[in-house]
Amino acid sequence: MDFSRTHFELFGLPPTYALDRDRLDAAYRELQNAVHPDRFAAQPEAEQRVAMQWATRVNEAYQTLKHPVNRGVYLLKLQGVDALDAHDTKMAPDFLMQQMAWREAIDEARAGKRVEALDALTDELRTAHRRIEARLAELIDLARDYEGAREAVRQLRFMDKLIAEVGEVYEELEA
Amino acid sequence: MALLQIAEPGMSAAPHQHRLAVGIDLGTTNSLVATVRSGLAVVLDDEAGHSLLPSVVRYHPDGRVDVGYAAQAAQNCDPHNTIVSVKRFMGRGITDIEDIAGLPYHFVDAPGMVQLKTVAGVKSPVEISAEILKALRRRAEAALGGELVGAVITVPAYFDDAQRQATKDAAQLAGLNVLRLLNEPTAAAIAYGLDNASEGVYAVYDLGGGTFDISILKLSKGVFEVLATNGDSALGGDDFDQRVFCWMLEQGRFAPLSASDARLLLTKARDAKEALTEHTEVRVTAVLSTGEMMDATLTQDEFNRMTAGLVSKTLAPTRKALRDAGLAVDEIQGVVMVGGSTRMPCIRQAVADFFRQTPLTNLDPDKVVALGAAIQADVLAGNRAGDDWLLLDVIPLSLGLETMGGLTEKIIPRNTTIPTARAQDFTTFKDGQTAMSIHVLQGERELAADCRSLARFELRGIPPMVAGAARIRVTFQVDADGLLSVSAREQSSGVEASVQVKPSYGLGDEEIMRMLKDAYTHAKDDMYARALNEQIVDAQGLIAATRAALAEDGELLNADETAAIEAAIAALEKLIASPDVEPNHHLAIKRGIEALNAATTEFAQRRMDRNVRRAMAGQKLETFG
Numbered sequence: 001m002d003f004s005r006t007h008f009e010l011f012g013l014p015p016t017y018a019l020d021r022d023r024l025d026a027a028y029r030e031l032q033n034a035v036h037p038d039r040f041a042a043q044p045e046a047e048q049r050v051a052m053q054w055a056t057r058v059n060e061a062y063q064t065l066k067h068p069v070n071r072g073v074y075l076l077k078l079q080g081v082d083a084l085d086a087h088d089t090k091m092a093p094d095f096l097m098q099q100m101a102w103r104e105a106i107d108e109a110r111a112g113k114r115v116e117a118l119d120a121l122t123d124e125l126r127t128a129h130r131r132i133e134a135r136l137a138e139l140i141d142l143a144r145d146y147e148g149a150r151e152a153v154r155q156l157r158f159m160d161k162l163i164a165e166v167g168e169v170y171e172e173l174e175a
Numbered sequence: 176m177a178l179l180q181i182a183e184p185g186m187s188a189a190p191h192q193h194r195l196a197v198g199i200d201l202g203t204t205n206s207l208v209a210t211v212r213s214g215l216a217v218v219l220d221d222e223a224g225h226s227l228l229p230s231v232v233r234y235h236p237d238g239r240v241d242v243g244y245a246a247q248a249a250q251n252c253d254p255h256n257t258i259v260s261v262k263r264f265m266g267r268g269i270t271d272i273e274d275i276a277g278l279p280y281h282f283v284d285a286p287g288m289v290q291l292k293t294v295a296g297v298k299s300p301v302e303i304s305a306e307i308l309k310a311l312r313r314r315a316e317a318a319l320g321g322e323l324v325g326a327v328i329t330v331p332a333y334f335d336d337a338q339r340q341a342t343k344d345a346a347q348l349a350g351l352n353v354l355r356l357l358n359e360p361t362a363a364a365i366a367y368g369l370d371n372a373s374e375g376v377y378a379v380y381d382l383g384g385g386t387f388d389i390s391i392l393k394l395s396k397g398v399f400e401v402l403a404t405n406g407d408s409a410l411g412g413d414d415f416d417q418r419v420f421c422w423m424l425e426q427g428r429f430a431p432l433s434a435s436d437a438r439l440l441l442t443k444a445r446d447a448k449e450a451l452t453e454h455t456e457v458r459v460t461a462v463l464s465t466g467e468m469m470d471a472t473l474t475q476d477e478f479n480r481m482t483a484g485l486v487s488k489t490l491a492p493t494r495k496a497l498r499d500a501g502l503a504v505d506e507i508q509g510v511v512m513v514g515g516s517t518r519m520p521c522i523r524q525a526v527a528d529f530f531r532q533t534p535l536t537n538l539d540p541d542k543v544v545a546l547g548a549a550i551q552a553d554v555l556a557g558n559r560a561g562d563d564w565l566l567l568d569v570i571p572l573s574l575g576l577e578t579m580g581g582l583t584e585k586i587i588p589r590n591t592t593i594p595t596a597r598a599q600d601f602t603t604f605k606d607g608q609t610a611m612s613i614h615v616l617q618g619e620r621e622l623a624a625d626c627r628s629l630a631r632f633e634l635r636g637i638p639p640m641v642a643g644a645a646r647i648r649v650t651f652q653v654d655a656d657g658l659l660s661v662s663a664r665e666q667s668s669g670v671e672a673s674v675q676v677k678p679s680y681g682l683g684d685e686e687i688m689r690m691l692k693d694a695y696t697h698a699k700d701d702m703y704a705r706a707l708n709e710q711i712v713d714a715q716g717l718i719a720a721t722r723a724a725l726a727e728d729g730e731l732l733n734a735d736e737t738a739a740i741e742a743a744i745a746a747l748e749k750l751i752a753s754p755d756v757e758p759n760h761h762l763a764i765k766r767g768i769e770a771l772n773a774a775t776t777e778f779a780q781r782r783m784d785r786n787v788r789r790a791m792a793g794q795k796l797e798t799f800g
Contacts, residue, residue, distance in 0.1 A: 012791055027791070029398050033565055034790035035783060037594065037655040041325075041354050041555035042194075044717045046772045046779040052654055054783055056594045063592070167498050174494055 006078060007061035017075055017149075018137040019065065028062045068133050069160060072140070072153040081146045083153040095155055098128075102162055110169045118173075122166055129159045194324040196354065196556035197315045198362070198548025201304065201328055201342065203262040203411060204384030204515065206230050207542060208311040209549035210319060211558070216366065216546040219318045227541065228314070230384075232306045233257040234295035242310040254279035254438040256293045260413055261307075263385045264289055264300040265345075266337030273409060274417065279434035288341065301345045308349035325354040327552040329544050331386040332358035333406030333492075333571045335617050336629050336659050343656065354555040356656040359383070360390035361401060361568055362547030363513040366538060368394050368564075375508035376402070378496075380526055380534065381544075382489060383514040385411040389493045391500040391507070397564040403499035403590045404571045405492035410485065412448070412516035418481045419444035419473065423459060427469030436463045451475050452518050479521045486525045493529065499590050510534040515541050567592050574651055574659060577614035577623035579604065586651045589619065593657055598650040600666075607639040611647055613672075615661050634663040634672040710764040714747055717768055721775055724782065731781040743767075743774040 008015040011027040033039070035054035040047045064070045076083045102125065109117035132155050139149040197219075200207045205227040209218045218226045225244065233246035234256045241249065250257040258280065264272065269284040281292035290299045308328075315323060328351070330342050339356055346353045360379035367373070373394050381388040388406040392399055423440050432440070443461050450457040456474040497504065510526060512534045517523065526534050538546070551566070553559055569592055575585040578601075587597045603611065611634045618626030637645050646666040653659050664671045721744060729737060747767040753760075 025395075029396065029565070030790045031787060032398075032567065034786045036565055036567075038355070038551075038555060038566060042557035044720050044772060044775065044779075046776045047720075047782070050776070050779045050783045052594050052652075054787070055655070056596045056652070059592045059595050170498065171491075171495065174491060 007065050007074065010058070010061050011065070013065070015075065015078065016137070017072060017133075017140040019071065021066075024062070024065055028058065031058045068129070068136075069153060069156045072136055072149065072156065075140055076146055076149060076153065079146050081150055083150045088150070088154075090151065091154065092151070095158075099158060099162070103165075106162070106165055106169060110172065113173055115170070115173055118166055118170055122163070125159060125163050125166065129156065129163070132156050132159065194556040194558055195315075195319050195321050196325050196327070196549075196552040196558065197311075197319075197323060198327045198357075198545050198550070198552045199308065199311055199329065199346075199351075200359070200362075200545035200548060201262065201307065201330075201345075202230055202383055202544075203260050203386060203413065204230055205541065206307050206311060207545035208315045209542070209545040210315065211549050211553040214559075216549045216553075218542050218545055219315055221314055228307065228310060229259075230261065230307050231257060231259045232261065232303050234293040234298065236294040238295050240295075240306050242306050251435050251438045251442060254434040255281060256295070258291060258293075258298075258303050260385055261300050261303045263409065263413070264291075265304060266335070266339075266341040267300075271409075277417075277437070279438060287337075301341050301348060304342070304345035305348035308346055308351060312349055312351055323351065324556050325352040325552065327355050327357050327362075327548045327555065328353055329357050329359045329362050329548050330657075331381075331383070331406065331408055332360050332388040332390050332401075332404040332568075333386065333408045334657075335408070335572055335627055336574075336657070337617075337627065338408065339657055343658070353656075354552055356658075357548055357551055357566075358388070358390065358401070358404070358568055358657075359544045360388050360404070360511075360513060361392070361399065361566060362545075362551065363511055363538075363543045364390070364392050364394070364399055364547065365550050365564075365566070366543045366547035367511050367535065368399060373509070376500075376502065376506055377509050377511060378493075378507050378530065379511045379513055380489070380493070380517065381406075381513035382516040382522060383411050384516065385409065385413050387411060387489050387492070389489070389496045391496050391502065398567060399564060400567045400592075401569045401590075402502070403496045404569055405496040405499070406571070407488065407492060410488055411514075412445075414485050415448055415482050415516065415519070416441055416444045418485070419447050419459075419478070422473065422477075422481060423461065423469060423471075426459075426471040427461070427463075427467060429463065429467050429469075430465065433464060436465070439463070447473055448478070448519070451478050452520065475520070482521060486521055489522075490525065490529055504530055507532075511543075512536045513540050513543055568655075568657070569593060570595070570653055570657055572617045572627075573619055574629075574653070575616050575626070576601075576649060577616055581623045583616055583618070583621055583623050583626055586649070587653065591653075593653050594655050596650060596652045598648050601647045601649060602643050603637065603640065603645045603647075604642055606642050608642065608645070609637045609639055610635045611637065611663070613649060613661070613663055615659070629659065630661065632661075632663075632672060634665065634670065636668070636670045637665045638668050638670075707761040707764075710761045710768070711751055714751055714764050714768050717771055718744055718747060721771065724775075724778065728778075728782050728785070731785065732778060736778070740771075740774050740778065743771040747771050 006015065011024055013024060032055060035051055035058060037048060037051045037055055040051040064074050073083045105121055109121065132152055136149055136152045139145045139152055197208050197210045207218055207226060209216055220226045228243045229247040231243065231246040231250060233241040233249050233253060246257055250259060267289060269282055269289045272289065275282065283290040283292055283297055288299060290297050312323065328342060328346050330339055343353055343356060360381045363379050363381065364377065376391065376393050379390045379392065386408050387410040388404065390404040391402045393402055420441050423444060440461060443459060447457050447459045456472055458472050460470045462468050507530055510530045510532060517540050523534060569590045570587065571589060573585045573589045574587040575583045578584045586599050587595060612631065613634060614623065614631045615629040616623055616626040617629050620626050634647060647663055648666055649661065649663045651659060651661055662671065721740065750764050750767045
């Protein structure tokens with residue numbers, strides 16, 4: 001199997017953070033149609049095994065490109081930048097302040113058992129998430145500012161964690 | 176002996192080459208078998224015209240086994256040896272079974288999976304399920320007039336690895352070639368989606384006799400993509416029966432019940448529940464063997480009140496699945512109802528209220544899973560153009576490892592599309608540590624003790640190094656059946672260990688072989704002849720497929736490579752043709768098959784590379800053209 005191709009090359013897409021989701025989905029469907037194990041269930045074992053390896057590879061590539069954080073990490077890795085370096089904890093102070101405010105809002109919604117507050121918070125977090133994604137596209141695709149992009153990727157991860165925490169509070173309140 | 180016929184992927188076999196394949200819904204309460212006949216999915220009935228086979232197995236002292244209605248009729252008079260709802264015990268340990276005190280069976284605590292003591296000996300849930308599958312296989316072979324090439328067996332989407340492996344083992348024990356384990360809601364979606372040519376996002380709400388699944392699927396351009404799945408593998412119609420049963424105990428104020436009286440009341444409870452689907456109240460009467468009696472009226476309102484907790488227990492996983500899919504209720508285009516328990520008015524009302532729309536019930540909720548499985552079996556057997564549609568399913572529960580302090584480290588998160596693989600590096604904790612114990616877990620909880628333990632194995636022979644210096648890469652691979660295998664490799668030395676995740680909750684190959692032997696001493700079948708026959712059929716199929724591939728893509732190989740494959744074919748042909756003198760001739764053929772498979776691996780890869788290039792070439796034309 002040819003692992004030298006990048007995930008972008010595999011799907012015939014330009015290596016940019018800005019993503020044409022329809023094209024990615026269409027290419028993914030086309031590729032899975034060609035390699036999925038269900039296409040080879042009646043074939044010899046060697047072909048079934050190769051099909052599983054290929055389908056696994058296509059799924060991994062798709063998940064990586066589809067996911068905003070993973071796509072950023074992957075693009076930076078292609079540039080030789082490790083976005084998830086554990087020693088690097090630099091973060092803009094105003095972003096940290098905003099994080100704390102959101103955390104407090106989550107705690108308040110939990111304590112007050114206010115599901116509407118969670119709904120509003122979810123909207124706000126998703127909007128902020130999209131804003132960082134847009135900035136990442138500028139930093140990587142246009143400015144080629146990979147150091148700046150690294151911080152933005154980490155911010156996105158923070159946002160994902162917050163959104164997951166909100167999900168946990170929903171579960172708690174619904175139980 | 177019939178030759179196996181194999182079509183190229185994407186090409187349908189000629190009609191006379193139709194390969195017999197079935198879909199089997201192995202249910203908690205009832206099981207079914209279906210097939211595709213003249214392009215139409217149909218459920219196969221027994222001689223008496225029943226399409227459902229009650230999932231009930233009765234063992235007699237002489238080893239005879241009844242399955243289905245005959246067994247069901249005996250459940251009150253012979254409760255210890257008549258096993259109902261065995262699906263609840265698949266892949267489960269004794270501590271996993273909730274209402275164990277209320278069940279009339281003699282459980283035996285066995286490592287991994289609970290076993291049941293009957294007059295015919297101790298039976299594992301895998302063996303008991305295999306009896307049900309055998310009955311369905313016989314029904315299908317009688318109806319279709321030939322041996323089956325393979326079967327698609329459905330499992331609840333929320334089944335974990337142990338339950339899936341147990342199901343696959345049962346099928347193997349029943350002599351079925353498993354083409355695929357298919358998630359029940361996904362099977363139902365095929366039956367519905369293809370019927371209605373739908374596009375959009377659908378929810379499948381599947382409440383069976385003992386399991387609950389909710390799946391959110393996106394249907395788009397022939398692709399069924401499961402976005403999220405959730406559920407409860409121990410919640411179903413049986414629990415509603417149990418609530419009515421408790422109500423009957425209160426009404427009758429009985430002395431402690433004998434096993435057969437308990438079974439009698441449970442049967443009455445189910446009848447009452449079913450009656451309430453059509454009527455607003457039902458009179459419930461019973462006379463026990465002790466002479467005690469009860470006579471009371473149960474109204475639908477009262478029933479709804481006592482089961483409200485169960486209904487809301489299905490809505491929590493439904494919310495989780497929606498959240499995992501990142502969708503709001505109003506983004507769901509339709510809700511498909513599956514499973515006999517969705518006939519209950521309280522369920523239909525709760526689902527309609529939750530999704531703010533009338534759920535779809537136009538296909539028989541008891542049959543829709545088997546029909547979908549049959550359609551998929553037809554595709555997998557190579558009977559129809561394969562590029563009609565594609566299923567992309569997910570794993571229901573996160574997979575991970577136990578790390579220091581008894582914590583769970585997730586390697587593959589739930590709702591990841593399969594097949595999938597993920598690797599993670601770990602290191603040693605102590606200086607000079609030469610072995611590492613790897614504990615594979617499934618579940619969402621942070622503490623390893625709260626997750627299901629799937630397997631434990633050890634990587635030994637790590638070269639002694641200071642703590643933290645070794646790099647141990649653990650790789651999880653989940654195949655298209657949703658089954659996991661795990662391997663571990665120390666990077667610097669190349670020391671390797673791997674497991675098919677079977678030992679702690681599934682059955683070892685040896686145990687399966689023992690059961691196969693047990694099974695065939697009762698049947699007239701000669702096990703060896705059967706094994707030999709299977710190997711010869713496999714070998715012939717492989718040779719035919721390899722020849723077809725050489726004819727089509729021979730130019731992908733150079734002369735030496737072609738010669739090596741030809742040699743492996745010739746060797747295998749010689750083995751098939753040689754008289755059966757050795758006692759283990761089937762093993763020799765098996766080795767020949769393995770050799771030919773090994774010889775064609777590189778060829779298979781090149782063929783696949785070419786498939787991929789073709790697919791992408793088509794894509795670019797479509798995109799830019």
